[in-house]
Amino acid sequence: MSAQRLHPFALVDDLDTLEVSRELGHHLGVVRRLRVGAELFVGDGAGSFRAVKVDAVQPRVHLVPLSDIQTPQRQTPSLGIAMFLPSNERLSWAVQKLTEVGIDRIHLLSDSGDRRGGVQISDAGLDRLDRIAREASQQSERLWLPDITPPMEAQEFFGDTSAGVAILDPDGGPLPTGITTLVVGPESGVVISPESIPRVSLGLPILRIETAAVAGAVVLAALRASLICICDNS
Numbered sequence: 001m002s003a004q005r006l007h008p009f010a011l012v013d014d015l016d017t018l019e020v021s022r023e024l025g026h027h028l029g030v031v032r033r034l035r036v037g038a039e040l041f042v043g044d045g046a047g048s049f050r051a052v053k054v055d056a057v058q059p060r061v062h063l064v065p066l067s068d069i070q071t072p073q074r075q076t077p078s079l080g081i082a083m084f085l086p087s088n089e090r091l092s093w094a095v096q097k098l099t100e101v102g103i104d105r106i107h108l109l110s111d112s113g114d115r116r117g118g119v120q121i122s123d124a125g126l127d128r129l130d131r132i133a134r135e136a137s138q139q140s141e142r143l144w145l146p147d148i149t150p151p152m153e154a155q156e157f158f159g160d161t162s163a164g165v166a167i168l169d170p171d172g173g174p175l176p177t178g179i180t181t182l183v184v185g186p187e188s189g190v191v192i193s194p195e196s197i198p199r200v201s202l203g204l205p206i207l208r209i210e211t212a213a214v215a216g217a218v219v220l221a222a223l224r225a226s227l228i229c230i231c232d233n234s
Helices: 022-031 088-101 123-139 154-160 209-224
Strands: 009-011 039-043 049-056 062-065 080-084 105-110 147-153 165-173 181-184
Touching: 009 022, 009 123, 080 209, 088 105, 088 123, 088 209, 105 154, 105 181, 123 147, 147 154, 181 209
Parallel strands: 009 039, 080 105, 080 181, 105 147, 165 181
Antiparallel strands: 039 049, 049 062
């Protein structure tokens, strides 16, 4: 994310054509009440943005460019949260907050041993999560949309991804250096994983899946921004 404030901020599909969807037009013209001549920033969700001006609001909102397209350097490392599925309402809340915090990858995990029975999410459900992430990105002036992966079995995730991964566990140890992805849940409290993957604690009591996910995300984001550091007590 650029240090520059991008306010007001909206997302469009194409920074060259600046085509405004009906939904975005309603947001800008009715919710934000932007009028002709108003200036704002628009991004494409893939890291680029430009300054634009409202050229018309009727019959549809029309934007014209005020600056060239800019693409700032993305923060590294890429951060991920892998979470087992809570209820749809709680999952929506988690995706919204993880997006605002700046998580790059949201891995949805499913396990037949979980009390939710390895529930899957429909394509319509994934589309809804993408819309929630898009709205949260606009609110938080975020240039990069998070990558939300369809639910996969936990063992498949551990097989594909192991470097930089740790599992949140109230009985775990301190967070080691180099962790970029935290695994959260399931509600049964049992995560079967390779022994090589460390289990870490945030020093907090038992949390709901979505609360633990956001708490862990804040720690990862603060570490990436060098706002906090991991102490070497050896």
